[in-house]
Every structure is written in structure tokens, then in C-alpha cells.
Amino acid sequence: MSISPSAVAALEVRDLKKTYPNGVEALKGISLRVEAGDFYALLGPNGAGKSTLIGVVSSLVNASSGEALVFGIPIRTRRSEAMQMIGLVPQELNFNLFEQPFQICINQAGFYGVPRKVAAERAEKYLKQLALWDKAFEVSRTLSGGMKRRLMIARAMMNEPRLLILDEPTAGVDIEIRRSMWKFIQGINAAGTTVILTTHYLEEAEQLCRNIAIIDHGRIIVDTAMKNLLGKLDVETFVLDLTDACIELPRVDGVKVTRVDEHTIEAEMSRAHDLNSLFAALSARGITVRSMRNKANRLEELFVRLIDANDKEQAA
Amino acid sequence: MNADGTLIALGTIVRREVTRILRIWSQTLLPPAITMTLYFVIFGSLIGRRVGEMAPGISYIEYLAPGLVMMSVIQNAYGNISSSFFGAKFQRFVEEMLVSPMPGWTILGGYVAGAVLRGLMVGLIVLGISLFFTKIHLYHPLITLSTFVLAATIFALLGFINAIYARKFDDIALIPTFVLTPLTYLGGVFYNVAQLPSPWKEISYANPILYMVNAFRYGLLDVSDISVGWAYAVMLGFVVVFGAFCLSLLRRGVGLRT
Numbered sequence: 001m002s003i004s005p006s007a008v009a010a011l012e013v014r015d016l017k018k019t020y021p022n023g024v025e026a027l028k029g030i031s032l033r034v035e036a037g038d039f040y041a042l043l044g045p046n047g048a049g050k051s052t053l054i055g056v057v058s059s060l061v062n063a064s065s066g067e068a069l070v071f072g073i074p075i076r077t078r079r080s081e082a083m084q085m086i087g088l089v090p091q092e093l094n095f096n097l098f099e100q101p102f103q104i105c106i107n108q109a110g111f112y113g114v115p116r117k118v119a120a121e122r123a124e125k126y127l128k129q130l131a132l133w134d135k136a137f138e139v140s141r142t143l144s145g146g147m148k149r150r151l152m153i154a155r156a157m158m159n160e161p162r163l164l165i166l167d168e169p170t171a172g173v174d175i176e177i178r179r180s181m182w183k184f185i186q187g188i189n190a191a192g193t194t195v196i197l198t199t200h201y202l203e204e205a206e207q208l209c210r211n212i213a214i215i216d217h218g219r220i221i222v223d224t225a226m227k228n229l230l231g232k233l234d235v236e237t238f239v240l241d242l243t244d245a246c247i248e249l250p251r252v253d254g255v256k257v258t259r260v261d262e263h264t265i266e267a268e269m270s271r272a273h274d275l276n277s278l279f280a281a282l283s284a285r286g287i288t289v290r291s292m293r294n295k296a297n298r299l300e301e302l303f304v305r306l307i308d309a310n311d312k313e314q315a316a
Numbered sequence: 317m318n319a320d321g322t323l324i325a326l327g328t329i330v331r332r333e334v335t336r337i338l339r340i341w342s343q344t345l346l347p348p349a350i351t352m353t354l355y356f357v358i359f360g361s362l363i364g365r366r367v368g369e370m371a372p373g374i375s376y377i378e379y380l381a382p383g384l385v386m387m388s389v390i391q392n393a394y395g396n397i398s399s400s401f402f403g404a405k406f407q408r409f410v411e412e413m414l415v416s417p418m419p420g421w422t423i424l425g426g427y428v429a430g431a432v433l434r435g436l437m438v439g440l441i442v443l444g445i446s447l448f449f450t451k452i453h454l455y456h457p458l459i460t461l462s463t464f465v466l467a468a469t470i471f472a473l474l475g476f477i478n479a480i481y482a483r484k485f486d487d488i489a490l491i492p493t494f495v496l497t498p499l500t501y502l503g504g505v506f507y508n509v510a511q512l513p514s515p516w517k518e519i520s521y522a523n524p525i526l527y528m529v530n531a532f533r534y535g536l537l538d539v540s541d542i543s544v545g546w547a548y549a550v551m552l553g554f555v556v557v558f559g560a561f562c563l564s565l566l567r568r569g570v571g572l573r574t
């Protein structure tokens with residue numbers, strides 16, 4: 001599904017600044033626009049300002065200056081209307097550990113003015129979709145880490161938001177559950193809900209998101225389509241597992257080969273460069289390649305480079 | 317948020333509070349019942365017999381009963397909101413409400429209603445216990461009920477302010493220990509302030525609990541050490557001032573939003 005710019009963005013942030021009372025400048029004039037229906041990644045290293053930005057948008061943090069609008073509604077002056085359209089899955093667990101998942105969902109719906117009967121139907125629907133229905137009436141303290149994360153997603157869906165914000169929703173969750181969560185969120189997005197995702201699993205962002213912003217030191221350093229960003233990556237690194245010990249590294253033009261251990265080497269090369277010459281050089285030495293993989297996923301590689309470049313710029 | 321939605325949100329908080337009170341009844345309802353039974357046994361039955369009449373036809377234990385009911389209402393309304401709201405802050409599930417479209421007054425109203433209901437439950441329990449020790453009249457039902465609600469509301473609002481500023485659990489224990497308990501003991505629960513020498517008598521008139529205890533006593537026994545009109549003026553004044561302060565704290569996000 002392609003997203004075309006519309007008159008009213010799901011989220012529009014203009015020159016947003018936040019300085020905490022201790023003097024820390026968490027946001028230094030951020031502007032971005034998330035189109036309605038988008039699946040948008042907000043990435044950045046720890047302390048970059050992602051959670052502060054989400055805090056401002058969800059009204060938990062008061063901005064020092066600037067403006068944030070949800071579907072054209074300014075949060076500062078029309079908070080109640082703006083919040084009606086947002087669902088938030090925060091980074092930290094923030095539900096009553098002594099309540100049952102079903103009750104937590106019902107209460108959340110109540111806070112948004114959803115009648116109890118409708119709330120009960122929605123709670124059942126989303127707890128079932130997130131494979132939590134068999135735990136719906138157990139004390140939430142007893143749920144596993146992955147279940148608690150899914151409960152927060154179910155809770156965020158209780159007001160059926162037009163904009164769903166997920167702040168590291170899959171942190172500490174095993175890959176199987178993570179994939180089931182991706183599937184659920186993709187379904188929500190396909191049904192028309194705009195999704196903003198922050199994550200440290202860059203593979204997750206690459207697979208799910210159409211557009212991406214990278215934030216560092218309180219500033220947006222990249223805001224573009226995912227495919228545009230990935231298109232900028234001109235170097236790839238492959239890890240090759242060898243059947244025999246590689247005593248002497250092969251020399252191949254345009255390929256930087258380094259040894260990881262006796263049976264593993266890394267080859268860094270331009271994306272335009274083919275792998276045949278490397279395989280030929282290894283074959284000439286009687287070395288067979290048992291398996292090969294990308295060292296990091298493409299987005300991860302770009303992310304690290306961009307953050308490094310920004311750090312150097314900041315230091316200069 | 318429209319009026320129907322706001323009512324649903326308000327009802328959700330109240331329901332959650334009442335569920336919590338009933339779920340942990342051994343911490344919320346049982347302790348005041350035991351403590352007040354001991355007060356009735358020791359101060360009412362044992363010591364009270366030697367005190368004699370506090371007003372014509374009013375024995376000490378009859379005089380004491382309304383004060384003990386009001387004391388438990390005040391302590392429990394305060395304790396309920398301070399521990400519940402601070403608990404929500406501590407466990408961070410207060411954020412569920414803060415990110416919702418609910419206006420601040422709905423959050424405040426829901427928690428205050430929960431605290432008043434706990435005060436009502438405890439008050440009725442203590443009133444029931446008092447019937448084992450003395451007879452209770454109900455001379456002015458409306459005054460009794462309105463004093464009950466106003467006193468619980470005032471101390472619920474104070475408990476809310478305490479919870480807003482508290483950073484650790486110790487902070488919500490300080491005020492009840494060092495402010496609330498002394499004010500209650502010096503608020504005319506056990507004695508008639510008119511019997512105090514100067515300047516203690518005049519100082520006692522600055523204690524808001526004195527007005528609540530006496531208005532409540534008037535409702536039940538038709539006797540009061542002070543003017544009931546003054547008591548209402550003081551109580552309504554505190555409700556307005558504390559209520560406005562709480563709403564201002566919520567609007568500015570003090571202790572809740574960064």
C-alpha cells in the first residue's frame with residue numbers, strides 16, 4: 001500500500017523543543033509529518049529523544065515550545081480531542097499488576113468513554129487476537145514478559161485509535177511472539193490505522209515500515225522513505241563459514257577480506273561488485289564455502305553509519 | 317469528550333476504586349472496625365462511666381460515638397486516596413488516565429468519590445459497632461449525611477494533594493502521622509473544647525476537624541459545641557479551596573507530567 005500526502009497528516013510536529021528542568025535538551029526543534037495510513041519508523045540510539053517525542057504526542061510530557069497536531073488537532077489546546085484518536089503502547093510496563101487483563105482493557109475503554117458492553121466485546125476480540133484470552137481472568141502480575149507486552153497492545157486498541165504509537169513494543173520478546181505481534185500490527189495498519197513504531201530491532205523496522213525518521217541528540221537526521229534510505233547503502237559485508245582453515249587470506253580487487261577465526265572470514269564489498277571473484281579465489285586455494293550470510297541487516301548498517309557520522313559532526 | 321463519555325470515564329474510576337477497597341477489605345475495612353471497637357471499650361465503657369454527662373441527658377459514650385465515626389471517616393477518606401493515587405503513580409498506571417481524553421476534574425472526581433465511598437463504608441461499620449455500646453439517635457439526617465460527605469471530601473482532596481507531591485511511600489505516611497492524627501485528637505472528638513483554658517480553646521477553633529465533628533454530632537445528638545452554620549461555612553470553604561488547588565495541580569501536570 002503506498003501512502004500519498006493528504007491535506008491532514010496523522011501526526012504533524014513543528015519545531016518541537018523540550019528542555020527538562022535539569023537543563024537537558026531532549027528535543028532541539030524537531031519537525032516531521034506522518035501521513036494517514038502510514039507505517040512509520042522512529043529510530044535512534046538510547047537517549048536520542050524518541051520517548052520524549054512520544055511523551056509530548058501522548059501528552060505525558062509538556063513541550064517547551066513548538067506544536068504537535070494529531071489529524072490536524074493541536075495537542076496543546078485541544079488535548080482531549082487529540083487523545084481520543086491515539087493509542088499508546090509505552091516502553092515501560094504501566095498497568096496495574098493486581099488487575100486482570102480483561103479488567104485492565106475494560107477500564108482503559110472506560111477512560112475513553114466507551115460503554116461497558118462495547119468495551120467487553122472489544123476486550124474479548126483483542127485479547128483473543130493477541131492470544132491472551134486464556135489468561136484474561138488471571139492476575140496480570142503472573143503473565144510472562146511477552147504476554148505483558150501483548151496486553152499493552154490489546155489495551156491500546158480499546159479506543160480503536162486512528163494513530164497507534166508503539167514505543168519498543170517487542171523489547172525482550174522472543175522471535176516467535178515478536179512475529180505474531182508484527183502480524184497483528186500489520187493487520188491493524190492494513191485496516192487503516194496509522195502506526196508509529198520505535199524499536200531497537202532494525203530488522204523489524206525494515207520489514208514493517210514504509211517511512212522512517214532517525215533521531216539523534218534531539219534532532220532528526222534522516223526523514224525519508226525506507227526504500228530511499230536503503231538505496232543509499234552502497235557497501236555490504238558478508239560472513240563466510242569455511243569448511244577448511246584459511247591460513248592465507250585471498251586477495252581480490254574491490255573486496256576487503258578479514259579473518260574472524262580460522263574457519264570464518266568477512267568480505268566487505270561494494271553492492272555493484274559480484275561475489276564470483278571471491279569464490280574463485282577461495283576455490284583456487286581449495287577452500288569450500290559452507291555457508292554465507294549478511295553480517296548485519298541493511299538498515300542496521302546504515303543506522304550505525306548515520307549515527308557515527310552525526311556523532312563526529314556533533315564532536316566537531 | 318462528550319457528557320456521556322465523561323460519565324462513563326468517571327464511573328470507571330469509581331468502580332475501580334470500590335473494587336479495590338472490597339478486594340483488600342482486610343486492609344481497608346477491618347482495621348478501623350477493630351481500632352474503633354477498642355476506643356469504645358476503653359474510652360466509652362471503662363473510662364466514660366466515670367466522666368458523667370457531657371450535656372444534659374448525653375452520656376460520655378453517646379458524646380464520643382459521633383466523634384469516633386467522624387474520625388474514622390476522615391482517616392479512611394484520606395488514606396484511601398493518598399495510597400490509591402500514589403500507588404497508581406508508583407506503578408505508573410496513572411498514565412492510563414493521563415493519556416486518555418479524560419479532563420482533570422474527572423480523574424479528581426472519580427478518586428474523591430472512591431474515597432468518600434470508603435469513608436461511608438467505614439463510617440457505617442463504626443456506627444454499627446457503636447450500637448453495641450450505646451443508643452444512637454438521628455435528629456437531623458440531612459445534616460448528618462451532608463457533614464459526612466463534606467468531611468470525607470475535604471480529606472480526600474487533601475489526600476490527593478499529598479499523593480501528587482509524594483515521591484515515595486514514606487511521604488504519604490508523614491501527613492497522617494504528624495498532622496492528621498494530632499488534629500483529630502485535638503478536634504473535639506473526646507472532649508468539649510469550651511472546657512479548655514485559654515489560649516488552647518482559641519487555638520482549637522483554627523482546627524477544621526472541630527467543625528466537622530461538631531456538625532456531625534449535632535446531626536446525630538442535637539448538641540454541638542459550636543455554631544452549625546459556621547461549621548458548614550468552614551467545610552464548604554475548604555472544599556472550594558482544596559478542590560480548586562487540586563484542579564490547578566492536574567492542569568499543570570505537577571508531579572504527573574514532565
